[in-house]
Amino acid sequence: MKIFKKVMFLSFAIFALALSSCSNDNSSDDTDVPSSQEGFMKFKYNETVYTFSEPALMTSESINIMGSSGIDNTYKKISLWTPLNITTGSHPIVSDLSNLTTTYQASFSFMPEIENASATSGTINITANDDKKIEGTFSFSGTSKGKTFTVTEGSFRIIKW
Template identity: 90%
Template sequence: MKILKKIMFLSFAIGALVLSSCSSDNSSDDTDVPGSQEGFMKFKYNEKVYTFSEPALITSGSVNIMGSSGIDDTYKKISLWAPLNITTGSHPIVYDLSNLTTTYQATFSFIPEINNSNATSGTINITANDDKKIEGTFSFSGTSKGETFTVTEGSFRIIKW
């Protein structure tokens, strides 16, 4: 019986070691590179890199690819707007609320400095759009309270369900 207990204890200990060595690292370090099956939105603002995990894909009259984090006075958000017939390729960002169904647009919040301001120039480049994901890159700039803001080195992957 003692031998059986030792064998069971050793089996349990070995199993625990194997499971702990295989656990995933879910840290939110900005230098993490998302895996191929994960959604993300990453960008640089004021020389600092930010990452939103699990951005949303919202469709109505247009497609909204939205990443956000924080609440109240730490809220940060990027919304990339595209037509429902989103196509691969490079698309200029055009601020035109009358044509949400045909133009590519972007809005940016970085509370408390910037609250839901529209980009007035930039590019959204859709590199993949299939039944599993939408991927691409972006950069844009605009004006808020008389100050210019610039978002660079943006990239995203939206996993479709």
């Protein structure tokens, strides 16, 4: 029985040691940097940086790359609209909801102060578009109920299915 207990203790110790050596150490300074296999949307609004993990990709007559978080009075959302034939490069944001199939557009919600407002100026820069992902940067501004909003330092990676 003593030998059995020693073998069990030794087995447990080896297992624990092996498990701890394989654990994910998140103590590095890169904890905010998603891996190349993860989607994200990051931006700055009112001098604060926000990150949405795993933004959605929806298509119909255009592509909508959308990140969001919260509910009701804490709801935050950015939608970037692109044509289906999305191309790399810098594209001006145009506020024309009647023409989603050919223009690059953005909308922004930051409840309770801004609810689904269209950007009136800015850019969407597509840096990568392949069969696995779409990546890029963005910045835009607009007005909602007389209040001007500006979103800066935006970046995103959307993983295609």
